[in-house]
Structures are given as structure tokens and as C-alpha cells.
Amino acid sequence: MQTLEITKENTSASKEPVTITGSQAVLEAFIAEGVKTVFGYPGGAIMPIYDALYDYTDKLDHILVRHEQGAIHAAQGFARSSGKTGIVFATSGPGATNLVTGLADAMIDSTPLVCITGQVFAHLLGTDAFQETDVINITTPVTKWNYQITDANEIPHVLAKAFYIAKTGRPGPVLIDITKNAQLQKIEYTGYEKCNHIRSYRPKPIVRKEYIEQAAQLINEAQKPFVIFGQGVILGRAEKEFKAFIEKGGFPAAWTILGMSAIDTDHPLAVGMLGMHGNYAPNVLTNECDVLIAVGMRFDDRVTGRLDKYAKQAKIIHLDIDPSEIDKNVKTTVPVWGDCKETLPQLMQLIQPKDHSAWLQEFRALEAKEVEAVIQEELNPISEVMTMGEVIKTLNDLTNGEAIIVTDVGQHQMVACRYAKFNQSKSNITSGGLGTMGFALPAAIGAKYGAPNRTVVAVIGDGGFQMTLQELGTIMQFDVPVKIIILNNQFLGMVRQWQQLFHDKRYSFVNITSPDFVQVAKGYHIDGQSISKREQLKDALQTMLNHAGSYLLEVMVGKENNVFPMVPQGCSVSEIRLK
Amino acid sequence: MKQEFTITVYTENQVGLLNRIAIMFSRRKINIESLNVSPSEAEGIHRFTIVINEFEDVVRKLCRQIEKQVEVLKAYYNTNEEIVWQELALYKVPTDQIAEKVKVERLLRKYGARAVVIRKDYTVFETTGQREETEALINALAPYGLIEFVRSARVAIIKSSNGFHEKLKEFEEREPGEEVIENEFLDKQQEVFSM
Numbered sequence A: 001m002q003t004l005e006i007t008k009e010n011t012s013a014s015k016e017p018v019t020i021t022g023s024q025a026v027l028e029a030f031i032a033e034g035v036k037t038v039f040g041y042p043g044g045a046i047m048p049i050y051d052a053l054y055d056y057t058d059k060l061d062h063i064l065v066r067h068e069q070g071a072i073h074a075a076q077g078f079a080r081s082s083g084k085t086g087i088v089f090a091t092s093g094p095g096a097t098n099l100v101t102g103l104a105d106a107m108i109d110s111t112p113l114v115c116i117t118g119q120v121f122a123h124l125l126g127t128d129a130f131q132e133t134d135v136i137n138i139t140t141p142v143t144k145w146n147y148q149i150t151d152a153n154e155i156p157h158v159l160a161k162a163f164y165i166a167k168t169g170r171p172g173p174v175l176i177d178i179t180k181n182a183q184l185q186k187i188e189y190t191g192y193e194k195c196n197h198i199r200s201y202r203p204k205p206i207v208r209k210e211y212i213e214q215a216a217q218l219i220n221e222a223q224k225p226f227v228i229f230g231q232g233v234i235l236g237r238a239e240k241e242f243k244a245f246i247e248k249g250g251f252p253a254a255w256t257i258l259g260m261s262a263i264d265t266d267h268p269l270a271v272g273m274l275g276m277h278g279n280y281a282p283n284v285l286t287n288e289c290d291v292l293i294a295v296g297m298r299f300d301d302r303v304t305g306r307l308d309k310y311a312k313q314a315k316i317i318h319l320d321i322d323p324s325e326i327d328k329n330v331k332t333t334v335p336v337w338g339d340c341k342e343t344l345p346q347l348m349q350l351i352q353p354k355d356h357s358a359w360l361q362e363f364r365a366l367e368a369k370e371v372e373a374v375i376q377e378e379l380n381p382i383s384e385v386m387t388m389g390e391v392i393k394t395l396n397d398l399t400n401g402e403a404i405i406v407t408d409v410g411q412h413q414m415v416a417c418r419y420a421k422f423n424q425s426k427s428n429i430t431s432g433g434l435g436t437m438g439f440a441l442p443a444a445i446g447a448k449y450g451a452p453n454r455t456v457v458a459v460i461g462d463g464g465f466q467m468t469l470q471e472l473g474t475i476m477q478f479d480v481p482v483k484i485i486i487l488n489n490q491f492l493g494m495v496r497q498w499q500q501l502f503h504d505k506r507y508s509f510v511n512i513t514s515p516d517f518v519q520v521a522k523g524y525h526i527d528g529q530s531i532s533k534r535e536q537l538k539d540a541l542q543t544m545l546n547h548a549g550s551y552l553l554e555v556m557v558g559k560e561n562n563v564f565p566m567v568p569q570g571c572s573v574s575e576i577r578l579k
Numbered sequence B: 001m002k003q004e005f006t007i008t009v010y011t012e013n014q015v016g017l018l019n020r021i022a023i024m025f026s027r028r029k030i031n032i033e034s035l036n037v038s039p040s041e042a043e044g045i046h047r048f049t050i051v052i053n054e055f056e057d058v059v060r061k062l063c064r065q066i067e068k069q070v071e072v073l074k075a076y077y078n079t080n081e082e083i084v085w086q087e088l089a090l091y092k093v094p095t096d097q098i099a100e101k102v103k104v105e106r107l108l109r110k111y112g113a114r115a116v117v118i119r120k121d122y123t124v125f126e127t128t129g130q131r132e133e134t135e136a137l138i139n140a141l142a143p144y145g146l147i148e149f150v151r152s153a154r155v156a157i158i159k160s161s162n163g164f165h166e167k168l169k170e171f172e173e174r175e176p177g178e179e180v181i182e183n184e185f186l187d188k189q190q191e192v193f194s195m
């Protein structure tokens, strides 16, 4: 078979038709959409596409993962570090069901993905054919959109729709299931036309001037305005607009875990992270501000704590692209619907420049309290065993906040997000809404493909690493230079912490043993070492960062350290505990 | 307080959409009391009529989530006072019984029923009305050997609606008018914005 030389000439419809297969039409769509990297795993029902791919390897990089969950997390990491759409290939049946966790993760964290699954021949649908599963119905609740193609003539316009839906408005994962007959079918191809309108789909609501005016009025009269922001700022590519907005108004600003890195962590107005294990000041002062300005965030319960005691004293302005988020959890005083790339500058025009330094000082005072009670000991411990915090701090010192940090889920995630320094957007990649253990290693692989010039460091727990460690094979085969830090506390730490605090220290199945991680890495020809002494830390991290390829560094940390502060479940944000 | 709401959803005519909408209810453990799907007044657009018992706040959020689905154009919710609604019911009774008993005929006239099929062995009657009305006829027919009974889902007309033709035109525009995304905040401006 030959590669089609039709990409350039036939990118717009109504050219001389060329006969191609459905599989080729899929790959042509990718090229027309600017796709370079695909994460996938082959199998029976997607073999025609893989066969076509054989002739496209000069145009498309296919990364063969070790498990389809790895493929989709890698695509998520790619999307998060690049701002582009992540692409996944998987076969029918088990290949497709292995994507479900990643779809759910991408759905809740608004990550744009286009996943292609193979499906049995159309005439076998519903017959319990080999490797047939009802992928469309399994994935409906965890996709922004999904569609099954049984006729190859649909491929160009359905894929155009898929790319458009995944990336526009509030982004999300799209799954296209293509039966094998459609992949093999020959069609008269007249080129690819990008989609830019679907009549039943409004990616963003129209900005209402009256809201902007009402919001500006509230803001201008505020004594204690407080900005809280989420990933919407990053997804909307509105980092500059956001920074200008808070600087003009002099607003203290706190991020959600997914909003982190949208502004520099050291920005003079930055007051830290919100939420259960966020910083003390922004949690406490949420209940003392008079106007709360929420930008591109969705008031997740991990951020709000107990809702009936959340910011009750404040007027609430909510900027969001998704109208269904307004009033979903927190009653809004002024809803500013729209893309924050448009609404922020409009709002900025109407606000008066202000200096709220006395109010900002209240944050700094509480911050000092947190430093004294928690941070000092976490970053400069007097204990003999190492803390997770000092590992992150030393890493900051060596990378100057320039690395992308990909975290898994658990204590190490909270500690990394609490202490990491960032001076570039799209640097904090973590599974926020779903909290998927096993996310970090494959996501780091994808993040590296998405941002090849940046250092990518995965920070993972000893538990989570064992969920997807097979992706070391992908790192080996494709020479992906990701750095891996395992913070080993020999426990499923976060669950252990809860058992200690809320279940009378009844440690029920949180004691997890690990293989010799360095040996495991060696088995994959990945260099590494394990350290347990503070004196080794800086050198070990430097060695890891200097190493030409991938590197695994295991750091033995305190077994029963806890992450504080903490808003216990069911408590108000102002009841945040320092210990 | 929970009360009966009728949700009207205008959608594209697409395989799988029924499931996409149905799971939004089951996910929240909301029972669908009645569901009707059929072509609407606008060509190519389908209309779902869904009846649930819920708090208004829940219904409002649910409608926003439904409307967010790619192939959904619009979702409305209304109380029973805001709609005109009917259900269709079919009753199968033994023909000999009704032929013999004049009372039955009177009953049927009283309930506005009409014979759809009359055979030697059975007769099928039809009525349209609200739940209580169709229910009442069942009770009345029971002594005469009601063989089979079936009731359709609710269909409802929104009293204040101007239909979907104009809306659809707006949706087809690339730059829609502001009205496409209606806004209860604006309508209730005084209530939501006070300083």
C-alpha cells in the first residue's frame, strides 16, 4: 500500500475524488488536524487502521504503550502540557474498556481527547462476537460526545466534529468507535473539511454586558475582594489576561489544584492553594472576604468543604464558560458567562485600580502561622527521616520552577502541589477530579511528548507507581527522558492518614510492600538509585536531572508523616486544622 | 417540596441520545415517571417529554446539564399549571358484557371513550385525558371484566411557548442571537442582584 499524497491538495472538499479506505480517511483527518503523536495499542478490530498507519510513520508518531490505560493517561498528559488534543487508538472489547478510567478522568478534568476504538464488523453488532463490547453505551457518561461509525463515508465529517467538540467550549474527551468493515471500506474521498459549527452545540455562551457591569460594580465597592481560579484560566489560554486583571485590582488570588501554574507561584498576589490540603490563609479567608471572584473553577467539594458554611458572607461572582456550572454548588450573585479570555479583559476595563495591601497582609499573617506550624518542619525537618516536602523543595531549588511536575494521587500529590514552584503555565499535571492512582507515570510520558523541550518530573507514591509501572516499557522502547521520583513511605499513605485521624489508627490494608524499584527500572534499562539519607538528596536529584535519559529516584521518606493543613471532610473551610 | 415537573427537550434525531439523556436521571437516582419521544413541530428535531417528581432546584440544574449535551438544543421544565397535557389510554373489554349491559355504554359516554375495534370477543376503547380521568374509567370498567389496559406516556404543550421554528433558525445561525441561551438571572434581576 502507498501513502496518499493527497493531504495538501485535498484538504478542502469538492476536489477530484480519490479512492481510499476508511482507515486512511482516519489518518488523513489526523494530519489535517495537525496531529503528530498518537498513543495506542493494536488488536484485531483496529488492525486495518494499524495497517494503514504502517505507511504514515513519516507523518505520525505512534507510541506503543503497555496498557490502554497508559495510552489514554499519556494522551491526557500530552494535552495538558501542550494545550492540544490528545489522541488514542485502542482495539474493541478489552482495549476499549481499558480506556474507561482515563475517559472518566479526562471528563472530570476537562481534557480534550479524541479516542478511536476499533469495533467488530457492523453485521456482528449485538451478537456477542469475539471482543465485542457495547463501547458507546459504556462510555456515554464519561465522554463529552461519542459516536459509532459503521459506514466509512461518515469518517471525515464525524472526525471533524470530534476534533471540534473535544477542543471547543469546555473541553472534554470524545470517543469514536469504528466498525472493522468501515475501516476496510473504500470511499471516494474528496478531502477533509474542519468543523466549526454544530447547530445543537454552543461551545460558549454569549457574554452579557450587564453582568460584566454588575460584577465590576461589586468589585469596585469591595473592601476584601478575593479571587479564586481554576483550570479554566489555562484551558482558555487566558493567563495574561488573568494576571493583568488581578494586578489592576490588587486582588489576592488562590488557585485550585488544576489552576495551579496559571500564574507564577511566587507572584506577589499569589496566596496559595485552596482546598482540603491547600494553604491555611486562602481557606480561612474565603469565609472573610466580601466579594469572591471565581474564575474558571467549579466549586468542587474538595475546595469548598461544607457548602452551607462556605463564603456565606460574600457576594459571589462566577466566571465560567459552562453555564451548567453556575449555581451548581454555590449560589452566585453575578454569573459572568463566557470564555474568560473575553470576559476578563472586559471586566478589567471597568474595574478601578486598587491597592488592597492591608487585606493582602491578612493572608500573609495567616501564612506565617502556617509556616510556623507546618511548613518550617516539612521543608527543613529536624527529624532524621526525610519528608516529602524537603524533596520537593530541593527539586524546586535545582529546577528553578521550570520543570513540569506530574503527580500521582495521595500524600505525595498534595505535598508536591503544596510546595512546588512554577513559573510557567501548564506545569502542574495531576489527576484532580477523579484522583486516579496510576495516572502519573503514563501522563508524564505524554507530557514529555507535549512539551519536548521541558524537563518532566513524575512524582509518584510507592502504591500508585505499582498501578501502571508497566509503562516503564514504553519509556524504554521510545527513550522518553522522563524523570521519576518515587516518594516511598511504605504505606498507602493518604488512606493511612485518614485511618489514623478518623478511624482510631486501625490500619486496615494500607501496609503495602514494594519490589526493589531500582532493580525493576534496571530491568527496563532505566538507570536509578534509592536513597534514604538527607545528605544524599541534593546530589541524587542533580544526578537525576543531569542524566541524559529517563531516571528513577526512590526516596525513602517518613512512614507515618501526615499532610497538613487539612479541612476534615464535612467541615467548613474555616475549620481547617494545622495539625 | 418535591412536585411533578414536565421536562421538554428538543434534540437532534440521533442514535444513542435516549440513553445519554436517560442516564442523567438514573445517575442522580431520579425515577422517570413518564417518557415520550417523537418528532417535534420543527423538521428533523425530536421532542422528549419527561415527567419526574423532584425539587425545582434539582430540576433546574438537571435541565442545564441536559442542555449541555452536544445534540440537545434546548431543555425546558414546567409545572403542571404551565402546560396542557394528556395521556392516551386503551381498554380491552369483553364484547358480550358491554353489548348486554347498557350501563357500560353510558359509562363510556360519560368518560368520553370511543370504540377503536369492535369484534365478537372483545372491544377496544380509547380515551385521552389526565391520569385521574383514565384511572377513573379503569375502576368503572373493572366489574365488567377489563381484559387489558395500557396508557401512553404524557404529551404536553407548554402554554407560553411559541414553538421551535424560530428558535431553530437561531440555532442554525453561526452567530446566534442572545436569546438562544435564555437567562433566568436577567428575568429575575431584582432578586439576584441587590447591593
Ligand SMILES: Cc1ncc(C[n+]2csc(CCOP(=O)(O)OP(=O)(O)O)c2C)c(N)n1
Residues within 6 Å of the ligand: A408, A409, A410, A411, A412, A413, A435, A436, A437, A438, A460, A461, A462, A463, A464, A465, A487, A489, A491, A492, A493, A494, A495
Ligand atoms: C485507582 C485508585 N484506587 C484507590 C484510590 C484510593 N487512594 C487514594 S490515595 C491512596 C494511597 C496512595 O498511596 P501511595 O501511592 O503510596 O501514595 P502516598 O499517599 O503514600 O503518597 C489510595 C489507595 C485511588 N485514588 N485511586
